[in-house]
Amino acid sequence: MDTILSIVGVSKTYASGHRALEPVDLDIARGEIFALLGPNGAGKTTLISIICGIVTPSTGTVTVLGHDAQKDFRSARRAIGLVPQELSVDMFETVLATVKFSRRLFGKGPNDAHIEQVLRDLSLWDKRDAKIRELSGGMKRRVLIAKALSHEPEILFLDEPTAGVDVALRRDMWKLVHKLRAAGTTIILTTHYIEEAEEMADRVGVIDKGRIILVERKAALMKKLGKRRMLIALQAPMTAVPADLAAWNLALEDEGATLLYTFDSENEDIPGLLAKLGTLGIGYRDLETHKSSLEDIFVDLVEQKDAA
């Protein structure tokens, strides 16, 4: 693995005495999209803030492109762009001015062509002379992304990029992420949503209560975690699952009144199952599908961990 970012033994206890992060070891490969998945308060922002130099770690070291993030912070930080979780922007600045400011702050001379490209990619070019306080929340988030991309970072951190964002912007964001990845940018994002990790990431790390519970390639993780269930309310209860339906992972519930189909994204075959029910003349009143929630997944993971 061509490691672009290496985290060794990084932990954090805040001044309040709160232990936000247990010692974390993590390597990020050049060019990958890594999703950090975890519930509120898991320590995602804390970990990102430590890597970016906003929070001082209690223990451990971060190495960016071979540079120690504390001792050689200049070389480390100028390779990094950060889109924070909070909408922190200079209300009185114009879009263009604040993005140009960011580029300079990160040690780069002006490059109007690049700035224009970034603003166009984010549909901000028409708004370039608008004061930021005149923009909507979603637009402000785009401005934060533009600022983070202004200095052409090799590593981009997106801390909950789609929180409070509508479907259109979410799509744009995903498109942008794929475009950046194609250009070789390494991306680390945090999210609460498993679908988001599924849509964007190559690898997923699951974090809970300051601990990284597991790190896996997305495909493997989705197989493990992306379990879904479909409840089929039958018109007439049955005593056993018919042998003709053995190809689907089925079970009976509610004293035979409900057929439970469990599947994941790999082996999903709802149309096949419904067609088969039709040919067998099995009638149903209602269908309901469920995804395992993040909470279910954490419970599962923690149980697996304890069992191991």
Next chain:
Amino acid sequence: MSTHAATKAPAVNFHGIWAIYRFEMARALRTLWQSLVTPVITTSLYFVVFGGAIGSKISTVGGVGYGSFIVPGLIMLSLLTQSISNASIGIYFPKFTGTVYELLSAPVSAMEMVIGYVGAAATKSIVLGLIILATASLFVPLSIVHPVAMLAFLVLTSITFSLLGFIIGVWANGFEQLNFIPALLITPLTFLGGAFYSIDMLPQPWRTVSLFNPVVYLVSGFRWAFFDKGDVSVGLSLGVTALFLVVCLAVISWIFKTGWRMKN
């Protein structure tokens, strides 16, 4: 570990310093009108009240007309309060709005940040001082005996008190705290520091007590540059100002070494 030869960053981030400096100057330019008109009006008022009303009772101080005599003190008063408020708001505001995340994550050292913020605040103070000087010259006859020394004191004081303002801005956890030190300490010390009188005019023990007020030395040195005479020797004035500068620098390097109130 990785094998790619990542380039090392240059030792000084000049672009970063320039970005901060320009950002801070732009903040003042947005309110250019206020920045210019306020000191002109205030200065004029001082001349009407002090120069006119009191000046008619006290005609000269040490051979200098009272109206002219108060000019250095008047400039000092504005320099001190404006340097502190400019620099403290400059660094406090990003903390307040959360935009400080960008400064902290940027390849900008603590000293570069100080140079950007304090440089801009001091620049504004120096311009302000010159505006007040120009306004004053409309009211009273002014000749500056040691113009180079005058500029040196102007610059040195602006930088020193901008540093102090920066410290206050880093320390402050609310807007009240931002105003606390200027209102409670700086303004009284300036009024009691001989801005509008010579401490020789005070009865004992107040004259001796005044010597513990650092502002006395600033005003005195500045006044010496104008009229070739001050309450204390110019060397002592310069020494105290320089000492104050060094203390502020020491406090700032300590703040950044400990990350005090800037980082969690």
